[in-house]
Amino acid sequence: MKWILPLIVISQFLCTSLWFAGNSIVSNLIQDLQLDDSFLAHITSVIQFGFISGTLFFAIFTISDRYSPSLVFFISSIMAGLFNIAITLPEITPTTILMFRFLTGFFLAGIYPVGMKIASDYYRKGLGKSLGFLVGALVIGTAFPHLIKNYASSLSWKYVLYITSILSLLGGSLIFLFVPNGPYRKISSKMNFSAFVTVFKNNNFRSAAFGYFGHMWELYSFWAFVPVMLKLYNTKHVNNELPIALLSFFIIAIGGLACVTSGLLSLKLGPKKVATAALSLSCLCCIVSPLFLSTDSIITLLSFLFFWSFVVIADSPLFSTLVAQNAPEATRGTSLTIVNCIGFAITIISIQTINALANTIAPEYLYLLLAIGPILGLTALIKKSNKMY
Template sequence: MTSSKRSSIALVIVAEMAAMSLWFTSAAVLPDMVREVAITPARQALLSSAVQAGFVAGALAVATSGIADRYDPRRVVAASALLAAFANAVLLITPIGGDAAIAARFATGALLAGVYPVGMKIAVGWGTRDRGLLVSLIVGALTLGSSLPYLAAFLGGVAWRPTVLAISVLAGVGGLLVLCAGLGPHHAVSPRFTPTAVRLAWQDSRIRNAYLGYFGHMWELYAMWAWIGAAAAASFAVTIDTDAAQSLGKLTAFLAIALGAIACVFAGAAADRVGKAEVTIAAMALSGIAAVLTALTFGGPVWLTFILIMIWGITVIPDSAQFSALVADAAPPELAGSLMTLQTAIGFALTIVTVQVTPILAASFGWPLVLAGLAIGPALGILAMLPLRRRGSGA
């Protein structure tokens, strides 16, 4: 790897990590917001699910408008990160849990669609043979960035406003670093979204199965990331002081998500050797088992539940990049961009539902049942991915 490639990829990773820290800001500080103002479970969920909805809308807008192709993608990422940071900071001046706060979270998600997918486009322009690894590095940056609000909230204690401000500054300043990165020799214009992709996504069994596997993965992923801090705190509070449980819940969420970032790198390297579908099956099997075991130990020994959540966090994300890679492998080159855009849009649309209903169902049926229910997604995802194994596909 040349020095220019190393430095450019490193800058993109740091910029992505900083900007994507905005995603779970409200989820990380939610317990402290609720201390100050009573917020209904539905509105608590909206503060997180609005980001998912915004991202779906933003991703489709970026794809159909060709923004990333008409302009320098580095400028698109930098401008999106800066504007998303401002949108996140609106939480500081609006009523807690009000309509304006929810709208600000929607805007944050929409703007992050100009960060994550476009950053991936910059990264893959630097290689062909190692694209699986390059995509995994960006997913790892997203994962680590997603964990940072929980760390900031843990360090900040019950004072949530400094956390929001710190994350906003980090995202805005860090996102600008991508302007110093270069564009690789394989950087090319990607096709805009075309309705033809909708038909092919259903007709081609390889693409259809990769989509279904991805949907199973997404059923679990963002619900876990958004609410594992709250679920962990509720479990810990059975045996330790409530304030200590909430503080430990924030740290638990940070570590669980952050450790997954490391797993992404190893999964990306392994996928090229043992098979992309094989990696997704192994990861979903382990994460599904971890979800069920976490549910079974809910309210039990703190150390045991903590360890299981760590295992869950490590195994819930490393397969993420491989679903898109499988679609790219199976798709006609001229439709690959559209098919991956459609896959991402539907997958994140699904997370709007899971993120929104998770705390509502937990209030009605309890966290153990809800956590165990998240394992349904990876179980169905595994069934979809089985035909795509190397020996199963005859590759």
Template sequence: MPTLILAIAELFGTALWFTPNAVLPELMALWSLAPSDLGWLTGAVQGGFLLGTLIIGLTGLADRLDASRLFAACCLLGALSNALLPMAGGLDGAVTLRMITGLCLAGIYPVGMKLMVGWTPGRSGLGLAWLVGMLVLGTALPHGLRAFTALDDVTLSWRGGIWSASLLAVLGGIMVWRLGEAPRQADAAPGADSGTKPGPNSGHGLRLGGLSAFGISNFRHAASAYFGHMWELYTLWALLPLMLAARWPSLTTAELAFAAFALIAVGGPCCWIGGAFSARLGSRRVAQFALAGSGLCCALYPLLSGLPAAGLIGFLALWSALAVVDSPQFSALSATACPANIVGSALTLQNAIGFAISMLSLLILIPLWQITGPWLAWLLLPGPLLGLWCLHGYTRY
């Protein structure tokens, strides 16, 4: 039951992240924004998240404070900043509010992972798979909303959509507040999930926050593999609508949005399936399989982009699923490599670096689509290859 509560609360809390994406046309009309202004709106929340994860990861707040209370407080503040968005009055106010929302999300997503690790001792790969699967569905949700509101006979209040997301975040915060902290795992040996042993620096306290985790060999390998995975994941998701539009230029807005929603959302249940396999095979093997699979898709896509409709949609769905199945397993491997007193800070800092890499990948690669077309997939390939190489050094005992 705690696993389900945390997974649903994570979905509700992270709804703040993506919901405004579904109403960008309405915001553009309301504030007379140019298309170039949208980068500020979408980038502000990412920048806030990056700043927040760096603060939490470096100061050790996720391990110094009651994680469930921190999660709940961030849900409430994030819900408020999101609810105020329709009253922002223009781009400057909206960017400020989205930055605040991003800061709050830093206390929701990675702190939720710490809570899940605490509530699922010995099976964190499965628990985190449920949590990340919910995040994947949240990522796909704006495309689903956009497909729905693009239908000719549907008229919805865009303000109501934003406020509904804030209400969900409040409910998520209340759920975790009532759940509270997991039973103390301080005496549990790190590595119970994957059979790993703490590194030589596992006795480090919180003086360096999450930085001390990089003194642990297995954490470095798992985190570095995660960084390679992040080079590919979000850029792939951003490319999916472009890939579809390039293959079928006649798609309507609703059709394109629904297809993008389906291709991203498929990763949610696939994460849950991967979590079930991790309980039997271990997180390392599941992550290696997914990295190899997504890397192969990167290599093959330029050669297969002309497939018939059913074949290409199936290929893109497989690629999208493989690219995210390993995400919770990296976090499980990182968590089990660390002593309990720095897990929250280590995971938060890992997220900070990973999302910085994803932002860099988006900024560098997306503009190249107009030049390279399908061959851009080969520039995603170094991510999975780096991940495989790093996981090879993850020690099994």
């Protein structure tokens, strides 16, 4: 039993390295295909849209509740890896790239929420700690392509895709071979179309879900535009440029430590208190971002971005914990998937909003818009008087 969580965490890390594989090579794609800089927003949004479509499909047909979650995870890891590596095909076009990224995102829906479902089938007590490690693996996996890109800069950008696809296959195989169905798994024998509506009738579930939605408005836009924030500094200081790919990895990856820390804190303070504190701090970072993004000090800028990256993700496993704990047992996997589906739909709106206003609002002030989500999320969390875990 003790080795189950490490295996799930390792597998989640390996498979979710696919997520930002496209983002890490977007500068190469823009250069090779002579694309506009806005392609960054499009390649980020399309994988989110694929993930949303996948979660919608998985939720409607209650896939992870009707079939073995480990098998679903394994098949999804293979398919996501194949579509990820398909970008390396000769004569690739921007439209085809976006199509393959969409399909990669679609099958990531069988990895991330299903991984949480597997963990919740094994752990009831200390679920916040378990999901803290799990989401931490997602964060490091998300950042990992930037590290590959930095150290493989002398090689073709295609190697980033080769490596991440191999990692995905390895991660799925670990789950399939060594992680059987959990002892707390409850099988749903039929499709449950009503789950979309019924799960939100529970006040505590709704409060946790809305807090998560506010968090998601900020999270992926921050991750997607970290390289842009660093590039802003390089534009102003051409004689003292920052290594964007390497720093992007470390800035995003520190969120893995944040998830583990918040998961452990939740054992003593409860997930709601820790999630509320983290969401409040990330909201504050959005509000003060103009001061730090306009600084001439490298140390000040990097310290701020590392802190923002730490608090922007710290609440994520705790919201997932609250959602899982307040969802009906028979449809827990579907409930997690529904919330993920809506949350990732919100990320597209956020990313495209930032992208659309990038030429209208000064770059130092652009990320003030990210505060909208945390403010609404905090409102949903605080106004509920019902006892929540």
